[in-house]
Amino acid sequence: MSNVLPVLRVMLNGGNNQATVGPMDGAGAERRQRATSLQSGAARAAVLGINDGLVTNISLILGVVGATATPQVVQLAGLASLVAGAASMAVGEYVSMRAQVELLERLLEEEREAIRTDPQRERAILQATMEQHGFNQATAVATTKDLFRDPEQALSVYARAVLGVNPQEMGSAWASAISSFVTFACGAFVPLVPWFVTTGTSAMASSQGLTGGAAIAIGALLGKSTKGRCLRSAMRQLLVVALASGFTFLVGKFFGTAVS
Numbered sequence: 001m002s003n004v005l006p007v008l009r010v011m012l013n014g015g016n017n018q019a020t021v022g023p024m025d026g027a028g029a030e031r032r033q034r035a036t037s038l039q040s041g042a043a044r045a046a047v048l049g050i051n052d053g054l055v056t057n058i059s060l061i062l063g064v065v066g067a068t069a070t071p072q073v074v075q076l077a078g079l080a081s082l083v084a085g086a087a088s089m090a091v092g093e094y095v096s097m098r099a100q101v102e103l104l105e106r107l108l109e110e111e112r113e114a115i116r117t118d119p120q121r122e123r124a125i126l127q128a129t130m131e132q133h134g135f136n137q138a139t140a141v142a143t144t145k146d147l148f149r150d151p152e153q154a155l156s157v158y159a160r161a162v163l164g165v166n167p168q169e170m171g172s173a174w175a176s177a178i179s180s181f182v183t184f185a186c187g188a189f190v191p192l193v194p195w196f197v198t199t200g201t202s203a204m205a206s207s208q209g210l211t212g213g214a215a216i217a218i219g220a221l222l223g224k225s226t227k228g229r230c231l232r233s234a235m236r237q238l239l240v241v242a243l244a245s246g247f248t249f250l251v252g253k254f255f256g257t258a259v260s
Contacts, residue, residue, distance in 0.1 A: 046183050049089060051218050053187025055241055057081050058211040059248040061191050062204070066252025071199040078195060082188040089184040094177035104170050108159055115151050115158070122158060123148050129161050190214050208245075215241040 057078055064077045115122045123144045130140040148154045159165045194206035219237025223230035 046179060047218060047222060049180050049183030050187035050214075051237075052089065053082070053085060053184035054190055054211060054214055054218070055187075055244050056085050056184075057188035058191040058207065058241065058245045061195070061207060062245045063248035063252040065204055066249040067255055068252075071195060071203065074203075075192070075195050078188075078192040082185055082192065085188055086181045086185040090177040090181035093180035094173045097171055097176040098173040101170050101173060104165055107163065108155065108165065108167055111159060111163065112151070112155050115148070115154055119148050119151075119154075122154070125162055126154075126158050133161075187214070211241060211245070212238055 060081045061074055061078050064074050068074065111122070126147070127137075127140045127144045130143065131137060135143070147157055156167055159167050191207040191211045193210065194203045197203070198206065215238045216234040219234035220230040222237070223233030
């Protein structure tokens, strides 16, 4: 057993959790599919939070700019959008993350019950998974036999190897909420800064320039993180922000007056 533990750890931490395993029945396959669909990356959420704040506030600011002649109104609207948007994102992330954790906990409880009532079937599934990761049959049989002497240890290994869930790393609802609040606020603050430094056309141009630069940086980061084309991703992000903010500016212009 001690000789296979290092390899088993590699399988759990760096293996391909998307592989289809052997003798998995309908219930086991359904639990694995649910587990895979419930997990997401923190880095992706942070980037999206900044992007949401950026797009939301530049769109609102330019919409207000198109409709009002008072810079103070733009400042107030931008701040209100920042706070309201960040709070909304935080609440939404807390609720969704809390629901995710509860669903994963229920999933693990179902697997705990399956191990208790039918350990042979669950052991056969884990054994097949190990064999797919390069263990020979004899080693897989011996390892799973040893693991299933302790149901909680068996659950921990089974959850990571078969379901793709690490019971020790299911995320924190509060951490996700705080992260969403901060990242959205940071993104929303970018187009608002110039309005506290200058006014009128200068503030509007500076706001657009800062937002455009931030959009390009976010797009390039997304392109790099997904091993895509950085320039293409950056230009696409800039286009999306330009379309959203341009549309709200035209709406504001149609219903209001120009900024002075």
